[in-house]
Amino acid sequence: MRNTKALPIIGVALFLALASVLVAAKWMGDQGVSGTRVAVATADIVQGARLAPEQLQLAEWPVGSVPPGAITDLKQLEGRIVRSDVARGEPVLESKLAPPGTMGGLSAVVSSGKRAMTVRVNDVIGVAGFALPGNFVDILVNLESTSTDNGTRSPSISKIVLERILVLAVAQESNRDDSKPRVVNAVTLELSPDQVEKLDLARSIGTLSLVLRNQVDPQPANTAGATRESVLGLPEAKPAPAPVAAPAPVVQAAPTPVRPRPAAPRNDGVLVIRGLDAAPQAFN
The missing domain is CATH 3.90.1210.10 (Antifreeze-like/N-acetylneuraminic acid synthase C-terminal domain)
Known part of the structure; x- marks a missing residue:
């Protein structure tokens, strides 16, 4: 009798369990599983x-x-x-x-509107091989002091000229999975057309260096560049004033020669007065 009374309870439990399974399946279907x-x-x-x-x-x-x-x-x-x-x-x-x-190769990974340019590096310029594909670098140019046309000298300066430049490849490798540093002699960068022109000029007038930067740091450097005076804590050298040109000599015109007047002819004689009449009298 006791087992008979428990059957309805078991039946109700099985019904509730089945209903729970159906409701859960419907909910999971609605959630996009x-x-x-x-x-x-x-x-x-x-x-x-x-x-x-x-x-x-x-x-x-x-x-x-x-x-x-x-x-x-x-x-x-x-x-x-x-x-x-x-x-x-x-x-x-x-x-x-x-x-x-x-087509395949590196050209397929260059973004639209960008260009790929390769620069020569060494173990120092290439950040000891830590500048790997997928990294971002800043490009630094060092200019030596040079003489100008007016006789003055421009100061030597080191300045960041390009920022947050994507490294596409090092040497001939563009694999981004390898995190092991590799010392190479060339690095290929992704640049805009105006950045390509600036970098091409910078490497012809000075020495380039790569500066590795944080992957998620978008802040610009906004520096004025480092000079010899700023590094040593010396007062900034003022450019020498341009020499003042001497005034051109004034050329005076030669004086016009004065011709002497011809001497009046000599007249040896006397004035003879007779009454109211006067007449000169010459002696030959």
């Missing part, structure tokens, strides 16, 4: 590489958390070039792909 298939990488893909079919697959992804730009059709990825590294299991996003038809 039912996934959609997006393209993910099956292996690490390096920057500038062309996608191959064996590197991709479709995987279930929660509908509510599908990242913007995710690809749902593998045919859209045939022959595409990746602009940045894609890790294994990471969704392949449109923002990480170069435009269709882009």
Whole structure:
């Protein structure tokens, strides 16, 4: 009898449990747990590489958390070039792909409106090999004192001329996954056209150095540059005044020669007066 009385309670408990499962399933469905298939990488893909079919697959992804730009059709990825590294299991996003038809190599990763320029460095200028692809650097130029046309000398100065410049590659390597420092003899930078012109002039008139900066620091330097006087704590040298040109000599015109007047002819004689008449009388 006791077991018979417990049956309704067990039945009610089973009904409530089933109802809870159904409600939870409906709630999870409303939250988008039912996934959609997006393209993910099956292996690490390096920057500038062309996608191959064996590197991709479709995987279930929660509908509510599908990242913007995710690809749902593998045919859209045939022959595409990746602009940045894609890790294994990471969704392949449109923002990480170069435009269709882009050729592979470093040119595929150069942003629109930018240019890639390579500068020669050494173990000191290249920040001891810590300037790696994906890092940002400032570019410093050191100018020696030179003579000007008016006889004065311009002071030597060290000045930051370009800031927050993206390093695209070191030597011939553009892989951003490697964090080990590498001492190389060339660094390729991403620059705007006006920055390319400024850097080309700077390396022809002075010595370049790279300054590694924080990845997320956007603040400009706003410095006036360092001179010999500012480093040693000396008063700033004032430029020597330009020499005053001597006045041009005044050329005086030669005086006009004065011709002597001809002497009046000599007249030897006397004046003879007769009454009211007077007449000269000459003696020969």
